[in-house]
Amino acid sequence: xxxxxxxxxxxxxxxxxxxxxxxxxxxxxxxxxxxxxxxxxxxxxxxxxxxxxxxxxxxxxxxxxxxxxxxxxxxxxxxxxxxxxxxxxxxxxxxxxxxxxxxxxxxxxxxxxxxxxxxxxxxxxxxxxxxxxxxxxxxxxxxxxxxxxxxxxxxxxxxxxxxxxxxxxxxxxxxxxxxxxxxxxxxxxxxxxxxxxxxxxxxxxxxxxxxxxxxxxxxxxxxxxxxxxxxxxxxxxxxxxxxxxxxxxxx
Amino acid sequence: xxxxxxxxxxxxxxxxxxxxxxxxxxxxxxxxxxxxxxxxxxxxxxxxxxxxxxxxxxxxxxxxxxxxxxxxxxxxxxxxxxxxxxxxxxxxxxxxxxxxxxxxxxxxxxxxxxxxxxxxxxxxxxxxxxxxxxxxxxxxxxxxxxxxxxxxxxxxxxxxxxxxxxxxxxxxxxxxxxxxxxxxxxxxxxxxxxxxxxxxxxxxxxxxxxxxxxxxxxxxxxxxxxxxxxxxxxxxxxxxxxxxxxxxxxxxxxxxxxxxxxxxxxxxxxxxxxxxxxxxxxxxxxxxxxxxxxxxxxxxxxxxxxxxxxxxxxxxxxxxxxxxxxxxxxxxxxxxxxxxxxxxxxxxxxxxxxxxxxxxxxxxxxxxxxxxxxxxxxxxxxxxxxxxxxxxxxxxxxxxxxxxxxxxxxxxxxxxxxxxxxxxxxxxxxxxxxxxxxxxxxxxxxxxxxxxxxxxxxxxxxxxxxxxxxxxxxxxxxxxxxxxxx
Numbered sequence: 001x002x003x004x005x006x007x008x009x010x011x012x013x014x015x016x017x018x019x020x021x022x023x024x025x026x027x028x029x030x031x032x033x034x035x036x037x038x039x040x041x042x043x044x045x046x047x048x049x050x051x052x053x054x055x056x057x058x059x060x061x062x063x064x065x066x067x068x069x070x071x072x073x074x075x076x077x078x079x080x081x082x083x084x085x086x087x088x089x090x091x092x093x094x095x096x097x098x099x100x101x102x103x104x105x106x107x108x109x110x111x112x113x114x115x116x117x118x119x120x121x122x123x124x125x126x127x128x129x130x131x132x133x134x135x136x137x138x139x140x141x142x143x144x145x146x147x148x149x150x151x152x153x154x155x156x157x158x159x160x161x162x163x164x165x166x167x168x169x170x171x172x173x174x175x176x177x178x179x180x181x182x183x184x185x186x187x188x189x190x191x192x193x194x195x196x197x198x199x200x201x202x203x204x205x206x207x208x209x210x211x212x213x214x215x216x217x218x219x220x221x222x223x224x225x226x227x228x229x230x231x232x233x234x235x236x237x238x239x240x241x242x243x244x245x246x247x248x249x250x251x
Numbered sequence: 252x253x254x255x256x257x258x259x260x261x262x263x264x265x266x267x268x269x270x271x272x273x274x275x276x277x278x279x280x281x282x283x284x285x286x287x288x289x290x291x292x293x294x295x296x297x298x299x300x301x302x303x304x305x306x307x308x309x310x311x312x313x314x315x316x317x318x319x320x321x322x323x324x325x326x327x328x329x330x331x332x333x334x335x336x337x338x339x340x341x342x343x344x345x346x347x348x349x350x351x352x353x354x355x356x357x358x359x360x361x362x363x364x365x366x367x368x369x370x371x372x373x374x375x376x377x378x379x380x381x382x383x384x385x386x387x388x389x390x391x392x393x394x395x396x397x398x399x400x401x402x403x404x405x406x407x408x409x410x411x412x413x414x415x416x417x418x419x420x421x422x423x424x425x426x427x428x429x430x431x432x433x434x435x436x437x438x439x440x441x442x443x444x445x446x447x448x449x450x451x452x453x454x455x456x457x458x459x460x461x462x463x464x465x466x467x468x469x470x471x472x473x474x475x476x477x478x479x480x481x482x483x484x485x486x487x488x489x490x491x492x493x494x495x496x497x498x499x500x501x502x503x504x505x506x507x508x509x510x511x512x513x514x515x516x517x518x519x520x521x522x523x524x525x526x527x528x529x530x531x532x533x534x535x536x537x538x539x540x541x542x543x544x545x546x547x548x549x550x551x552x553x554x555x556x557x558x559x560x561x562x563x564x565x566x567x568x569x570x571x572x573x574x575x576x577x578x579x580x581x582x583x584x585x586x587x588x589x590x591x592x593x594x595x596x597x598x599x600x601x602x603x604x605x606x607x608x609x610x611x612x613x614x615x616x617x618x619x620x621x622x623x624x625x626x627x628x629x630x631x632x633x634x635x636x637x638x639x640x641x642x643x644x645x646x647x648x649x650x651x652x653x654x655x656x657x658x659x660x661x662x663x664x665x666x667x668x669x670x671x672x673x674x675x676x677x678x679x680x681x682x683x684x685x686x687x688x689x690x691x692x693x694x695x696x697x698x699x700x701x702x703x704x705x706x707x708x709x710x711x712x713x714x715x716x717x718x719x720x721x722x723x724x725x726x727x728x729x730x731x732x733x734x735x736x737x
Binding site: 136 | 294295298299315316319322323325326329330331332333335336345351352353357401402403404407420421422423425426427430447448450451452454455458459462463478479481487488489490492493496497507512513514515516518519521522529532533534535536537538539540541542543544545547548549550551559561565568569570571
């Protein structure tokens with residue numbers, strides 16, 4: 001240790017923002033002092049607002065739905081996610097089959113959602129269906145140690161990068177897509193946007209976001225040990241996406 | 252204004268301490284002569300440079316995205332005080348508590364206050380370089396509160412009692428064998444394995460328990476959106492989501508420069524961030540947090556706090572040229588492409604932020620007294636400026652800071668520590684040099700004298716002869732040789 005570290009801002013300097021410097025405007029709270037300091041030196045006119053449309057204009061706005069699904073799929077598969085296509089009528093059976101194949105003993109899902117309403121225990125011979133009930137505090141231990149998979153709907157997706165848009169809600173809490181080792185997500189092909197920018201614009205996100213909104217591109221991963229990619233760091237080890245094709249358009 | 256507590260008990264890193272010029276030279280010398288470190292960094296940097304290049308196959312798209320990203324950052328900075336107020340208002344409306352901190356001491360005091368109010372015993376941390384900047388772990392440790400890193404790389408460096416050596420890949424200096432030994436030594440009940448998947452699963456098991464039990468989660472912020480009151484977090488592991496979702500309290504800390512006006516401004520910045528940083532088209536998770544748990548929601552933190560930290564940023568803001576420092580989105584591409592960083596690694600610098608960005612941002616955080624040598628740890632090759640996604644003219648700023656460090660004290664009182672590298676002798680020598688070289692008569696006389704008196708040339712010439720042969724004037728001047736050839 002060379003010398004006790006001094007608090008950097010306590011160093012003497014001209015016009016120091018210590019509340020005793022020149023100008024009464026620097027008195028007051030830390031907040032007021034920081035803002036006054038910034039106001040004293042900011043440009044007199046803000047710069048012109050950046051224009052984003054031009055950069056995003058050429059990005060596949062008129063591609064077919066099938067093309068968009070294909071791009072989404074290639075992207076998210078490259079991030080180690082699994083993608084399955086299904087019909088509106090057939091996806092619950094597909095989910096049941098996937099659960100059986102993966103040995104999912106318990107599947108937690110959002111009760112009271114349209115998709116949750118379609119799940120029927122009799123169709124899941126190998127899996128106990130668990131609708132989320134109560135607050136996370138009530139089922140924390142179970143959630144962390146005993147639930148094998150979580151099932152949520154996706155709000156949409158992004159073709160450019162292969163990304164799911166997940167907006168947790170009262171029915172589908174945040175941890176449902178985070179804590180269980182497998183995350184099953186149901187996606188309507190028609191809700192895939194070309195880019196993140198398009199998703200923000202088309203959904204008027206700026207008018208109101210949920211308390212938590214997520215973009216998810218594959219299962220949890222890390223390359224923190226010698227740049228070696230490993231999956232299942234802290235979140236789900238597997239991400240399985242079931243895409244509901246609009247009849248006749250995807251294939 | 253409390254100074255960070257001294258490192259006391261097990262397993263925590265030394266505080267960022269003043270690194271004297273002599274010590275900095277020694278550390279660089281040591282690093283350059285460490286073949287393991289050289290190999291680790293060379294390999295990692297080559298890997299990251301190739302991955303970044305692969306993300307930008309279309310040069311015109313890259314140019315367009317850089318121009319847009321630079322414009323967004325500059326626009327945001329031009330409205331910074333207004334955007335901060337708008338951010339505060341919207342976060343408050345969303346139920347987030349906003350705090351302002353002038354420096355490390357204030358920030359730690361605020362967070363310690365929150366922790367005490369909740370009688371917190373443990374804090375689990377998502378990756379946050381700002382928390383490193385303020386020595387958060389030490390402040391909590393001194394107060395008897397555990398602050399545990401949960402990003403795999405950060406967890407590894409904390410376990411080793413070290414600091415991150417890279418802002419994105421904290422454990423980049425370590426080989427998997429070193430990490431395997433560390434886990435076997437420090438994690439109870441773990442046998443040696445250098446299988447990377449197995450090591451990650453060990454980390455997963457240890458930290459899951461912590462996520463489940465921690466009283467408070469701490470995170471940084473990549474972008475703060477003023478119009479919606481939203482905190483955005485970029486990550487791959489899911490630990491950021493865990494820290495901000497599972498504990499009852501979430502504290503986020505960020506520098507005041509990270510705010511943007513509109514949500515859509517985040518789209519290009521996020522894209523260029525992940526592609527520049529790790530060569531990923533997108534990170535696994537992009538987490539947008541706009542408030543604590545609502546009454547009808549079933550999970551999420553009951554309290555969310557944001558700490559807005561100045562710590563020297565308003566000093567950089569006050570100068571039009573230095574303000575560009577604040578455009579930074581912390582991708583780390585400048586260090587990945589820096590020939591000096593690649594050779595000495597992140598620890599030699601002795602600052603929280605290493606590499607080119609560290610050299611231009613640390614003088615504002617720590618003052619030039621402590622950092623005046625930093626801007627000279629550069630070849631000015633220009634690679635950092637060339638890859639910067641928001642076009643920060645890093646080489647230009649390095650030259651500016653060299654000038655601030657070397658010019659006569661008090662020439663620019665707005666810069667803390669300005670003139671710290673000033674030497675009257677060096678200043679006199681350069682003034683004399685300028686006089687000699689600006690006048691043909693003086694120059695002729697000087698060169699004539701130098702060639703006649705060359706035997707008197709000192710064999711030790713300050714820093715020059717540390718690694719080079721001495722400079723000696725030629726026996727005959729160029730002008731004499733040219734005259735003879737006519």
